[in-house]
Amino acid sequence: xxxxxxxxxxxxxxxxxxxxxxxxxxxxxxxxxxxxxxxxxxxxxxxxxxxxxxxxxxxxxxxxxxxxxxxxxxxxxxxxxxxxxxxxxxxxxxxxxxxxxxxxxxxxxxxxxxxxxxxxxxxxxxxxxxxxxxxxxxxxxxxxxxxxxxxxxxxxxxxxxxxxxxxxxxxxxxxxxxxxxxxxxxxxxxxxxxxxxxxxxxxxxxxxxxxxxxxxxxxxxxxxxxxxxxxxxxxxxxxxxxxxxxxxxxxxxxxxxxxxxxxxxxxxxxxxxxxxxxxxxxxxxxxxxxxxxxxxxxxxxxxxxxxxxxxxxxxxxxxxxxxxxxxxxxxxxxxxxxxxxxxxxxxxxxxxxxxxxxxxxxxxxxxxxxxxxxxxxxxxxxxxxxxxxxxxxxxxxxxxxxxxxxxxxxxxxxxxxxxxxxxxxxxxxxxxxxxxxxxxxxxxxxxxxxxxxxxxxxxxxxxxxxxxxxxxxxxxxxxxxxxxxxxxxxxxxxxxxxxxxxxxxxxxxxxxxxxxxxxxxxxxxxxxxxxxxx
Amino acid sequence: xxxxxxxxxxxxxxxxxxxxxxxxxxxxxxxxxxxxxxxxxxxxxxxxxxxxxxxxxxxxxxxxxxxxxxxxxxxxxxxxxxxxxxxxxxxxxxxxxxxxxxxxxxxxxxxxxxxxxxxxxxxxxxxxxxxxxxxxxxxxxxxxxxxxxxxxxxxxxxxxxxxxxxxxxxxxxxxxxxxxxxxxxxxxxxxxxxxxxxxxxxxxxxxxxxxxxxxxxxxxxxxxxxxxxx
Amino acid sequence: xxxxxxxxxxxxxxxxxxxxxxxxxxxxxxxxxxxxxxxxxxxxxxxxxxxxxxxxxxxxxxxxxxxxxxxxxxxxxxxxxxxxxxxxxxxxxxxxxxxxxxxxxxxxxxxxxxxxxxxxxxxxx
Numbered sequence: 001x002x003x004x005x006x007x008x009x010x011x012x013x014x015x016x017x018x019x020x021x022x023x024x025x026x027x028x029x030x031x032x033x034x035x036x037x038x039x040x041x042x043x044x045x046x047x048x049x050x051x052x053x054x055x056x057x058x059x060x061x062x063x064x065x066x067x068x069x070x071x072x073x074x075x076x077x078x079x080x081x082x083x084x085x086x087x088x089x090x091x092x093x094x095x096x097x098x099x100x101x102x103x104x105x106x107x108x109x110x111x112x113x114x115x116x117x118x119x120x121x122x123x124x125x126x127x128x129x130x131x132x133x134x135x136x137x138x139x140x141x142x143x144x145x146x147x148x149x150x151x152x153x154x155x156x157x158x159x160x161x162x163x164x165x166x167x168x169x170x171x172x173x174x175x176x177x178x179x180x181x182x183x184x185x186x187x188x189x190x191x192x193x194x195x196x197x198x199x200x201x202x203x204x205x206x207x208x209x210x211x212x213x214x215x216x217x218x219x220x221x222x223x224x225x226x227x228x229x230x231x232x233x234x235x236x237x238x239x240x241x242x243x244x245x246x247x248x249x250x251x252x253x254x255x256x257x258x259x260x261x262x263x264x265x266x267x268x269x270x271x272x273x274x275x276x277x278x279x280x281x282x283x284x285x286x287x288x289x290x291x292x293x294x295x296x297x298x299x300x301x302x303x304x305x306x307x308x309x310x311x312x313x314x315x316x317x318x319x320x321x322x323x324x325x326x327x328x329x330x331x332x333x334x335x336x337x338x339x340x341x342x343x344x345x346x347x348x349x350x351x352x353x354x355x356x357x358x359x360x361x362x363x364x365x366x367x368x369x370x371x372x373x374x375x376x377x378x379x380x381x382x383x384x385x386x387x388x389x390x391x392x393x394x395x396x397x398x399x400x401x402x403x404x405x406x407x408x409x410x411x412x413x414x415x416x417x418x419x420x421x422x423x424x425x426x427x428x429x430x431x432x433x434x435x436x437x438x439x440x441x442x443x444x445x446x447x448x449x450x451x452x453x454x455x456x457x458x459x460x461x462x463x464x465x466x467x468x469x470x471x472x473x474x475x476x477x478x479x480x481x482x483x484x485x486x487x488x489x490x491x492x493x494x495x496x497x498x499x500x501x502x503x504x505x506x507x508x509x510x511x512x513x514x515x516x517x518x519x520x521x522x523x524x525x526x527x528x529x530x531x532x533x534x
Numbered sequence: 535x536x537x538x539x540x541x542x543x544x545x546x547x548x549x550x551x552x553x554x555x556x557x558x559x560x561x562x563x564x565x566x567x568x569x570x571x572x573x574x575x576x577x578x579x580x581x582x583x584x585x586x587x588x589x590x591x592x593x594x595x596x597x598x599x600x601x602x603x604x605x606x607x608x609x610x611x612x613x614x615x616x617x618x619x620x621x622x623x624x625x626x627x628x629x630x631x632x633x634x635x636x637x638x639x640x641x642x643x644x645x646x647x648x649x650x651x652x653x654x655x656x657x658x659x660x661x662x663x664x665x666x667x668x669x670x671x672x673x674x675x676x677x678x679x680x681x682x683x684x685x686x687x688x689x690x691x692x693x694x695x696x697x698x699x700x701x702x703x704x705x706x707x708x709x710x711x712x713x714x715x716x717x718x719x720x721x722x723x724x725x726x727x728x729x730x731x732x733x734x735x736x737x738x739x740x741x742x743x744x745x746x747x748x749x750x751x752x753x754x755x756x757x758x759x760x761x762x763x764x
Numbered sequence: 765x766x767x768x769x770x771x772x773x774x775x776x777x778x779x780x781x782x783x784x785x786x787x788x789x790x791x792x793x794x795x796x797x798x799x800x801x802x803x804x805x806x807x808x809x810x811x812x813x814x815x816x817x818x819x820x821x822x823x824x825x826x827x828x829x830x831x832x833x834x835x836x837x838x839x840x841x842x843x844x845x846x847x848x849x850x851x852x853x854x855x856x857x858x859x860x861x862x863x864x865x866x867x868x869x870x871x872x873x874x875x876x877x878x879x880x881x882x883x884x885x886x887x888x889x
Binding site for chain 1: 545552555563564592594599602609710716721
């Protein structure tokens with residue numbers, strides 16, 4: 001029973017190799033069968049897990065904890081495991097065709113699932129590094145999967161920016177190992193509780209955080225994200241921005257729990273980085289014309305909002321940030337998959353050329369509208385809940401509150417712009433060929449609505465934090481939303497639609513490769529200045 | 535010019551912090567791991583080579599995924615290098631020069647020696663420096679010499695990749711056998727108290743499988759690059 | 765522990781410092797290269813530097829290699845060596861993948877300069 005954690009990692013890996021070996025055309029049914037097996041195992045494990053504390057920690061090989069590799073689970077990682085299994089179900093359903101299996105694609109996809117589930121559970125620093133590198137390589141191959149010119153250049157840009165960041169993470173591990181003799185996270189957390197404050201400790205913290213920030217696409221180093229999303233296939237984009245980027249945020253929490261005993265004051269610095277990420281992301285998103293680029297920049301800005309929530313020392317805002325992680329995974333995947341369907345029917349990516357979606361594909365448009373309402377934070381949808389919690393936490397701290405407010409206005413403006421695609425006459429006919437894709441959209445939309453209304457049992461069940469003492473659905477919050485929406489509408493009409501010169505310059509700025517790495521170095525030095533000198 | 539100066543200043547700051555940390559490391563150095571391996575390593579795992587003991591027993595989970603990375607990279611390189619219709623106008627490098635005869639003769643001499651050396655390194659991984667990964671690379675290099683000898687050699691990539699994946703599944707299987715004998719995954723399937731010779735069976739088996747897998751993987755990557763250039 | 769490191773024993777402390785300099789040179793190359801192949805080489809240099817750094821910090825005079833035979837009492841730490849075997853394999857596979865991507869970029873765009881490759885809008889090959 002306790003070995004289920006290992007099975008969760010290895011069943012997708014072994015099944016993926018079998019899919020690659022046997023070229024039978026109904027092989028994707030085997031993939032679904034294994035996915036069902038994993039879901040059942042995860043549910044069994046969760047039931048045993050909450051009752052029995054020993055289930056959470058397993059040392060592979062039965063060796064001493066400080067020498068062997070161990071896997072550990074807690075509430076946070078269990079919730080991420082369920083989110084990942086759900087997302088992979090949806091992606092497999094979206095790309096399912098009866099009687100035709102793309103073997104190589106399923107091979108990489110299932111292997112990535114095994115690696116990601118391992119990343120969530122691993123309790124050993126070097127093992128985390130191996131899983132991170134493996135995930136980077138598989139994602140680079142999946143970005144280049146379509147084999148067009150732009151796929152290759154985005155893939156090499158992604159690889160050349162992420163691999164040095166991983167090597168910096170490894171340098172951080174080096175210092176920790178030589179100072180404390182072990183690279184097991186539980187053993188190190190115990191050690192750090194009564195540690196002296198030395199420069200080497202801070203240096204290793206800075207190095208590890210710098211590596212993780214590139215993975216999580218934070219402010220100076222997010223330039224790989226829009227390039228990668230613009231060219232990948234829609235299900236890969238949905239997976240990448242719904243889940244793999246969140247892997248970076250998950251590691252951010254883990255590293256902060258590890259260094260908790262050392263007592264660094266990281267919350268101001270990372271709030272600032274989060275705010276900059278959110279603002280810069282929204283600014284770029286407003287200036288783009290390509291639908292997938294807009295969504296990609298919104299991912300950057302929502303990760304900024306998550307970082308604003310997660311970096312605070314207050315427990316409730318922290319859980320607001322985690323809740324926003326889940327909500328964002330749901331509605332961003334919904335938007336990307338819906339955008340994929342729309343783009344494949346209209347054969348163009350520019351928002352200005354797509355019109356009449358409501359009349360051509362009514363089901364898809366309704367579901368997309370659900371997604372748009374969620375991301376802008378409409379009441380009764382899940383974005384409202386998490387954004388209100390984070391804003392409630394900052395209600396009496398002037399600058400932070402207004403930063404979040406401005407980001408919300410920007411998000412709403414950009415989706416007002418995107419909602420133009422729904423109006424207009426019917427231009428194309430759309431035979432309902434692929435029901436499976438619509439079903440996946442419906443699942444995500446259902447998730448958004450359910451989390452929007454019944455969030456209390458969910459958060460109590462997984463995190464143990466009752467949120468009912470925060471009055472979320474108060475009239476003032478609802479009024480805030482409509483005010484935001486009207487300001488956004490006005491802003492759009494008079495500023496963005498005219499496509500003034502500043503908007504055009506922002507759209508055409510490209511961060512060249514050497515500047516990307518220069519920004520990474522500047523980021524490391526800024527962190528060194530902050531954590532070591534101040 | 536200002537860019538170079540900015541770069542040098544940034545790198546200088548990082549270098550300064552590093553030097554200060556190194557000076558601190560002198561006092562803080564912790565050798566818990568080293569003492570544990572010196573005392574218990576050989577008797578718990580049955581191997582005199584402590585590095586192989588770590589790779590194949592204490593941290594076998596990492597080694598499985600390291601072999602997995604090779605698998606992914608091979609499949610990725612093959613997928614990316616397959617030609618689509620769009621590229622039929624691309625110009626390929628044509629490899630028409632002939633290798634000098636002296637080189638061909640020496641390669642013929644060296645090839646069996648390298649192959650034997652590679653096998654020796656793989657099989658003796660638990661007694662002398664070496665192991666599956668290192669020996670597999672040597673065997674792969676030996677096979678690559680064949681390409682110098684005969685520039686038009688044709689290899690069946692599909693077969694090699696299939697064999698490689700089957701060998702990887704075997705590696706996972708051997709690693710997981712310990713769940714039945716010892717109750718926990720990913721360690722030697724003989725008991726903790728078994729003699730060193732019995733434990734060595736597991737080590738040699740795993741080393742040979744990993745060596746085969748690494749050799750086939752590197753051979754495939756090189757062949758894919760060569761095909762790209764023809 | 766007193767005779768393991770010593771700033772007066774110039775040899776054992778210079779090694780990590782010089783190795784870190786190699787890593788920084790790699791980063792310098794990465795941030796000022798206009799050619800994709802040069803960036804791949806810079807990443808290889810960074811990776812070699814990090815591997816050597818890990819091994820150098822654990823090295824000291826009088827330590828034997830971690831293979832037990834008679835009369836061996838003080839060994840160099842074997843864990844970094846095992847971790848670095850894994851890192852070398854990871855690094856070489858990443859290099860292979862990036863070089864294959866470079867070849868494909870060259871086929872589609874006709875050049876391997878970052879500026880040209882990133883600024884073309886929509887290319888037909």
